Amino acid sequence: MTEDTMTIRAMCDTFGVTARTLRFYESKELLSPIRDGQKRLFTRRDRARLKLILRGKRFGFPLEEIRQLLDLYDVGDQQLTQYRKTMERARAHLATLKKQREELDEAIADLSAQIDWGAKMVASMEQDEAAQ
16 A cells, blocks of 8 residues: 555545445446455545545435546546536535425424324313313
């Protein structure tokens, strides 16, 4: 291992992922570590890609979409295409998340109202039962 490469164990420790996760990302062509026999050595590029993969997952992007965006890095226009597509997809995803939040807020308000109504019904029934 050099300063430019990391073992699978070092990657796991650094990024808080499992070796299985790294191998899965490799199988999905998201990462491409150097193979030295059975050993995998991850480059700076792999580390940068993993950071972006984990961020994309946190935001809810599907892995295939993350892979497509990462692959745009190699287009050769100083990442302009990659940035444009990422911003386009990020805006669309943000709109979806905001809509989901609105729907969740409505469901939370409705459920809270139902719980309040149910609590009043139980209290009323308990009072009636105690009065008998």
